Amino acid sequence: MSVRALFLCPNLQISSTTMTWKHIFTSSIGKKLVMGLSGLFLITFLIIHAGVNACIWAFDHGEMFNKAAHFMGSTVVVRIIEIGLFAGFFVHIIQGYVLEVQNRSTRKIGYEVKMGNKGSKWYSRSMGLLGTLILLFLILHIYHFWTPSRLGGLWNIKPLQPVSYEGGKEIHNLYAEMIAVFSDNLLVVVIYILGCISLAFHLLHGFQSAFRTLGLHNQKFVPLVKGTGAAFAIIVSVVFALMPISIYLKWVD
Amino acid sequence: MEHYTMNLTLKVWRQKNKNDRGGFITYKVKDISSEMSFLEMFDVLNERLIEESEEPIAFDHDCREGICGMCSMYINGRPHGPWEGTTTCQLHMRAFKDGDTIVVEPWRANSFPVIKDLIVDRTSFDRIIQAGGFISVNTGNAVDGNSIPIEKAKADDSFAAAACIGCGACVAACKNSSAMLFVSAKVSHLALLPQGEPEKKTRVLNMIAQMDKEGFGGCTNTGACEAVCPKEISLDNIARLNQEFIGASVKTGK
Known part of the structure; x- marks a missing residue:
């Protein structure tokens, strides 16, 4: 191909433009950037959460798990980061819905024959729906564990039972609460598993999409990120799902 | 390939003008040769x-050899029909069987309003190009192309992006009616070459600003655009566009 480009114009015709922070974050790519960055931040949270969950498989009747949960709940730095976590959820959820509405409104008259799966995966087109399922799960999940742990004793919220190890300080027995929530409650276990499945598909697209939004196009790294994303989505979701399953099937006590 | 003829049922979108509501009309066509192109049918x-x-069906076409980007039919739920890497004009009737029903619709997007029948107004693409999809060159003698060294890999990527014919199938396929694949092809084509370098930042910022102004949606990386692109423009270009945009917006002074 000739290096002469297709369009011949007088010198530097493209007018310069202002690009304030407002311009950046209200542009179509900027809005996606907010989704991608908040999504990656929430992904780092999932790693921590799955790690703490995995403590139940120490088979010590919840001692390691309760200590880990106590560390997450009582350390000042962690509590400050927790505010950031809520902010991250808030931004990701609100921006997600705003974009869903904006993107849907770009085609007022639809097609008679839908494209369906010709060219794209169903879960990549259903991030809003999967996100909504995860949100519903999240509300139930916060009600089950976060509320009694952090707000127990306030208003009419029942506090968690205390427990102490080797005569140490009394800490919350979150493990006992978990046994109470999941044992003999098939409906709750099934809802949790459905939440984990939604999360798996959300991550399967979201993980790699976030990196694409940040500009990743090097063919050495694209397959690596896609593979890592798929592995992450499956491993994290399975670890989460195994927790209620382990308790329901009494693999841990 | 064996020649055969077929009888088909066509369900075609008819719309008198921009303001007409429009609707599908069914036509029976007989003795269609498998060697005809879709447009010849x-x-x-x-x-x-x-x-x-009766009023003939209005549809866009020009070169009929897959390089101009004018033809724009959405055939049986897929822009440019069932074949991969093919424009509607290069789609041949051997893609169909005797007795098939074929539904033909115009591109659907608010930014591509229907003018008549299967013709949509794609001047929004022209305005995006006018915002920065070119390089500024002094008039005079043509510069010797070989005097500027270009890395082979970049020249290849640029050439692949330059293959975009601006037909709008990416917009038609995207669930968000996003024009990102088109814009990313134009931005990549020029950003990868030394000739595009001086206006690299202003180009991407202006083209994205115009794209947003035209009402196209955002990209959610589903890949539907790449799958239907008759020139097989890669989704990698969108990631490159994101990188160019983020870089340019951060580096721009104000």
Whole structure:
């Protein structure tokens, strides 16, 4: 191909433009950037959460798990980061819905024959729906564990039972609460598993999409990120799902 | 390939003008040759409609050899029909069987309003190009192309992006009616070459600003655009566009 480009114009015709922070974050790519960055931040949270969950498989009747949960709940730095976590959820959820509405409104008259799966995966087109399922799960999940742990004793919220190890300080027995929530409650276990499945598909697209939004196009790294994303989505979701399953099937006590 | 003829049922979107509500009309076509192109089949149908003193079906076409980007039919739920890497004009009737029903619709997007029948207004693409999809060159003698060294890999990527014919199938396929694949092809084509370098930042910022102004949606990386692109423009270009945009917006002074 000739290096002469297709369009011949007088010198530097493209007018310069202002690009304030407002311009950046209200542009179509900027809005996606907010989704991608908040999504990656929430992904780092999932790693921590799955790690703490995995403590139940120490088979010590919840001692390691309760200590880990106590560390997450009582350390000042962690509590400050927790505010950031809520902010991250808030931004990701609100921006997600705003974009869903904006993107849907770009085609007022639809097609008679839908494209369906010709060219794209169903879960990549259903991030809003999967996100909504995860949100519903999240509300139930916060009600089950976060509320009694952090707000127990306030208003009419029942506090968690205390427990102490080797005569140490009394800490919350979150493990006992978990046994109470999941044992003999098939409906709750099934809802949790459905939440984990939604999360798996959300991550399967979201993980790699976030990196694409940040500009990743090097063919050495694209397959690596896609593979890592798929592995992450499956491993994290399975670890989460195994927790209620382990308790329901009494693999841990 | 064996030649055969077929009888088909066509369900075609008819719309008198921009303001008409429009609707599907069913036509039966007989003895269609498997060696005809899809547009030739429409020519045959239109000849008949003219003979019957009916309004022929309006559709966009020009070169009929897959390089101009004018043809734009959404056939059986896929822009440019069932074949991969093919424009509607290069789609041949051997893609169909005797007795098939084929539904033909115009591109659907608010930014591509229907003008008549299967013709949509794609001037929004022209305005995006006018915002920065070119390089500024002093007039005079043509510069010797070989005097500027270009890395082979970049030249290849640029050439692959330059293959975009601006037909709008990416917009038609995208669930968000996003024009990102088109814009990313134009931005990549020029950003990868030394000739595009001086206006690299302003180009991407202006083109994205114009794209947003035209009302196209955002990209959610589903890949539907890449799958239907007749020139097989890669989704990697969108990631490159994101990188160019983020870089340019951060580096721009104000």
